[in-house]
Amino acid sequence: MTDRSGGLDPQRVAEVIISTAAKGGSRRCGSGYLLARDLVLTAAHVLDGAASIRVRLNADQDGQWTARAQPAWSDADLDIAVLRILEASVDPPGPVPPVARVRFGRIVRPPVECETMGFPRFKVRDDAARPGADGRPTQYRDCEHATGHATNWANRREGTLEIQVREPAPDPDRGRSPWEGMSGAPVFCGDTLVGVIGKHHPKDGPGALAAYRVDHWYQRLDADRLAELAALIGLPGKPGGLTQVTAPDHRGTDGTPRQLPATTSAFTGRERELAQLLDITDDPGGSSGTVVIWAIDGMAGIGKTTLAVHAGHRLAERFPDGQLFVDLHGYTRGMTPRDPADALAAVLQGYGVPPGRIPADLDARAALYRGRLAGTRTLIILDNARSEAQVRPLLPGDSGCLVLVTSRRRLGALDDASSLPLDALPMRDAVALFREVAGPGRTQADDPLLEEIVELCGGLPLALRIAAALIRIRPTWTLSRLARRLRDARPSLQRFSDGERDLTSMFDLSYQNLTHDQKSLFRCLSLSPGAEIDAYAAAALLDCDLTDTEDLLQDLVDHNLLAEPAAGRYRMHDLIRAHAHTLAQGDPADQRGAAVQRLLNYYGHTSVSADTRTFEYARHEQHGSAPAHAPALPSPHEAYTWLRAERATLEACLALATRQGWLEHVVTLTEGLAELLYADGPWSRARALHAAAAAAAEHLGDRGGQADALNNLGRVLHMTGEYVAAADAHARAADLFQQVSERAGQADALNELGRVLRSTGDYPAAADAHSRALALYLESNDLIGQAGSLGHRGRLRRLTGDTAGAVEDLSQALSRYEQLGHRLSQAKTLTVLGQVRRATGDEAGAADADGRALTIYQELSEQSRPPSGHSEWLDRAGALIGLGRMRMTVEDYAGALDAHARALDIYREMNSYDNEAWATNLYAAVFAAAGDTAHALATYRDALRLTREVQHRDDEAIALEGIGAMLLRSTEGTGQGAEYLNQALAAYRSLSMRPDVERVQARLDALTTTDPS
CATH class of the missing domain: 1.25.40.10 (Tetratricopeptide repeat domain)
Structure with a gap:
């Protein structure tokens, strides 16, 4: 054998085929796993009554091979057997490669992620390419790759692992299990084999399997039998040699939330508080069955979030099902405390729940959230809470979870919560923190000024970090100079003082040491309604060169006045932002107003530009001048990425514009969000925003903007099945575009109107709309518009029986798609063209169209290069759908199912x-x-x-x-x-x-x- 394997290997999964000695020689199937070149592990009961045994490797693949086998070792009580492969009845395509040794293990702390592969009954497929003697398709079993969770805390008397996987469809024969044939399949947790599937208990549900545990082999076998098995398959001689499995194999693609912000390397002190948070058992709720909640409270700047995040990172391994971090904005200046319903929606979307599936009711959202957390070990940090009512809906119902809440006020009415109040750091810890942040060689441990500086900072971690940063980034500064500045600044800005400790003096001192341009940017950043900002937006605020703005942002990061949580993304601490906002009020009102207008103009223009790159139609000309600096977004993928990254800020800007009655910005920002709202929802909000934008544009007398908003509204209404309202919106949009002589917009609206009317069955009106759109596209020489309207009208003519007209339209559409190089659209058009030609009796023409479509679909669906972005993934899935439809036309149902299943996998992966x-x-x-x-x-x-x-x-x-x-x-x-x-x-x-x-x-x-x- 070679070195140990990396986990479950599909090429080693075996189908075990049993022929019995019963009359007629009945046949049944089981599963197994190749342990060595000539050894297969399976379940003993699979072999009951066997007259002959065959194993099949690489089943239904190019490298498939089959061999006779016989039992080499078996134990009925453990339901484990090892088969030895004899000569191959169907030779392998080449030499069988060396087989890596399997790593055997046991689960120490469940539940853990697991996977298994085998050949269950519900995977029986018809093989249309291999008809039997009666002409009907023969059947074969495809392989099932089941993933889920395993626990050894269930089925203790039986001594099996309980495996929870995706439920298969019910078996048509109610007396049989859909999992028949899965027995013998290996169960892997990461790279470790922990059991062998042996049973399905129907009463546990269709998604529950039982597997015989590897560690029970040591308990049930006597020494001699265990030695035989160990020598045969490479099993450790003693249970201590088994690999301990304590957590799932998180590989970054499983969707498990990992939301903790980065912890600081300069975390110092708080040993007592940290020990309390870390002192939890493997079952946090214990026998009480209640969720463990720690409520960390203290004044602003005391270090509540820092402690919670640091503890979260220390605890992360003990909560393998995820770590959630939710900022509740309880005391964020300029922002209302976060509604718990909105927080729940964000968390659920992080778990992959689509906006359309999230209930509108708070209680229903909370129930769905608790359902997601049920049975998991998840850490939840609820940061910056304002009240108990804000927190309660976000509490899980499962005792395996841990909740850390931070707030400036003591949450005394939060039932079952343990309070952890934070006070100023003790002198020793505060001095250590200051010296750590100041950097090596900048301070001496015995300098008496250190204690004075700590006292001037009130022992508050945030103040200490800011003061130490001044020493770190200013080589000429001494502790004496810093202490003198702190004494001089202490009387000012008392609003952040509790009477004994003064935090704002630290902010003011740090601010006073900035350059003129740094101060200007510091004040300007507080005017942005969003929580984060990038250099382009900051340049718009400051009306400054982009490179200079990037340098200024980094200067503020160096001063600890700004954080950079991700490359190029900047965020102010709530307290620093509040101080900056106070300072900004000293600037002339017109100057502040102009900065905000530049910012909204930047976000409006850039979002509409990004939106246009993801949308096939033209957009109405924007108001205002283009910003001096904006990111280059040349591809739909890059545009989507920017829009999704900025969505929260765009919505915050839109909310500000709405509150202030800045209607031009309302129209533009809503337009910039159109494709995100259409793709991601929630559609009820999309409907409301587009309706408000249409009303705003109408009030402004902006008929083009109103038309764009109505067209966007119509698309959302069409998606949600409100066809009458959708048709009205598109018709009004077309009229408005016509009034302002925007021919492209009018054509687009008419095309959308035709699509809606087709859905209602009003084919004549739909054909008229597409014909009017086509005429406009022809005037402007818009090939993509022409192709789309011809394709839509061709499909309508087919439905109404005008096959000659359908062939003409579809052929012209095809010609334009060929000129444009739109391969997927060519294939879709050819598919319909083939159907129409077949209906007219033109079998040769139909066969030609089908063959060309099939070739394109195969090329697009089987490209070796992975798609590079959102739109390319959708094209790949669309090609697979088209391929599936073509396969279905020729009754290649296995091929059709495979293509559709692959398309569905893409859609699910993309949410x-x-x-x-x-x-x-x-x-x-x-x-x-x-x-x-x-x-x-x-x-x-x-x-x-x-x-x-x-x-x-x-x-x-x-x-x-x-x-x-x-x-x-x-x-x-x-x-x-x-x-x-x-x-x-x-x-x-x-x-x-x-x-x-x-x-x-x-x-x-x-x-x-x-x-x-």
Whole structure:
């Protein structure tokens, strides 16, 4: 054997195929894992009644090979067996490579992340390419890669691990488990094998498996049998040699939140308080079953957040399911305390919950949040809280979690919370902190001035850090000079004093030592409504050169007056920001107003420019002059990245503009947020913002801006199924664009109007809208617009039976997409063109179009280069959907399922929930076409859940219709099937989707005819 492996290796997963001695020679399957070139680990009961045993490696891959095997070691009580591979019945494609030794281990502290691979019954697939003697497809078992969590605290009497994984669809045969065939599959935690799948207890639920634990082998086997097994498979001779598994293998792509800010290397003191926070057991809540909550309180600048964050990093390994950090802005100047509902929404989105799935009600959000934390060991830091009411909805319900709350006031009404008040640092610790920040060689340990400086700073960590920074960055300064300055500054700015300690003198002293330009930027930064800022925005505020602004920002960082939490992103501490804001009030009001106007102008222009790069249509010309400096965002990916990074600031600027009645900024900033709101939601907020922007533009007499806002509003209304309102918005937008002679905008609005009208079944009006759009695009020589409107009109003509017109439009659209080099759009157009040509009897033309489309889809979906950004990932998924549809057309259902599944994986990875919703309907349709009613029904149910969560009413209707159709296929589902069809019919009617209404109504009428009762 070679060195130990890096974990579960798919090429070593084996299908164990058993032929029994029973009459007829029945066959069944299990799973296993290659431990050495000739040894396979499996479950003993898989071999019961075996007349012959075969193992298959690299199943259904190019390197597949099969070999006969026989038991080399087995124990029925442990349900473990080792097979020895004999000669291969189907030779490997080449020499079998060396097999790395497996690392065996045991779980010490659950739950831990795990993974397993095997061949369960629910993975049975039809192989259309290999028909049997009766002409029907043969079947094969595909491999299941199940991931989840394992615990050894359940099933203690049985001595098995409980594995929680994704639930499969129910087995059509209610007497059988969908997991049949998974027995023998290895369970890995990271790089360590901890068990072998042996059972599925149906009462535990469809997602619960039981695995026989490696550490129990030592308890159940006598010394001789254990020695035999150890010698055979490389098992450690004693249990102490097993690797201890205490946490999941976090590799940065599992979505687990890691939100703690960086801790400081100069953390000093607080040993007693830190020890209290660290002194928790493995089960924080213990026998009481309550959540452990520490409420850290103290005055401003006392070091509450620093302590909480430092403790959080020390505790992180003991809370492997995540660390959450939520700033509640309880005392952030210029910001209202954060609404707990908004905080919950942000946390849930961090867990991957889409905006459309987050309930509007606070209690419902809190319940969903607690559900996400249930059964986990998660650390939650709630920073800068103002009240108990702000904190309570963010408390988990699981005793395995730990909560640290920081606040300037004592939260006495927070039940079950332990209070940890912070006072000034003791002299020894304060001196140590000052010397650490000041840097090596800048102070002497016995200098008596150190204690005086600590007293002048009130022992407050923040003040000490600022004072020490003055010593660090000014080589000519001595402690004597610093102490004298502190004494002179002490009488000023008493508002931050509690009567004994004066913090603001430190801020003022630090400020007085800045240059003129540094002071100007310091004051200006307090005027920004956002929590963070970059150099471009700061340059707009200061009306300064970009390079000079970058230097000034770094100067403020050096003075500890500004933090740089990420490269190029700057943030002020709340107290420093408050002091800067006080100083800024001394500047002339017109000067401050001009700075804010420059900032909003910068964010408006840059966001609209970024938004335009992610959107296929033109935007209305912006108001105001372009900013002197703005980031280059040449690609849609870079534009999306900038918009998402700045979303919170853009919304803060929009809120400021709304409060102040600055309507031009309201219009522009809303326009800049349009694509983010469309893609990420929440759509209820998008609807309200676009409506407000339209009203603002109308008030200004800005008909072009009003048209843009209405067009954006219409797109959101179309997405949420409000077709009548969407059509009205697009029609009004088209009229307004026409009034201001913006032909491109008018064409875009008409194209959107056509799409909405098509959804309602008003095909003549939809075709007219696309024709009017096409005429405008032809005038402006806009090829992409022409191609889009021709493609939309061609599809409409197909639906109305005008096949000749459809062929003409689609062919022209194809020609333009070829000129533009838009490969995915070419393939989509060719797909529809093939369908139309087939309907006219032009089989040769249809075959040509299908073949060209298939070639493009395959090329796009199988590119070796990974997509570089958001839009390219969507194109890859779109190509896979198109490929799946082509495969389905030729009844290659296995290929269609594979393509759709890969597309769904991309949508899920991107958190593209609206795309996942409609694509799940398509996936279900493939199962239905293949005759796999059980999987089709289960997948349509998934689609129904998803479409309701993202509020796609048309896709919801499709899912309802699919469920009804699948229930009608079953022997007992006629009544339920009709019920679902009636729900689909009502949904289609509410959306005015006439063709769909007629189709479902005809099906229901047929049911009534065939069932007189």
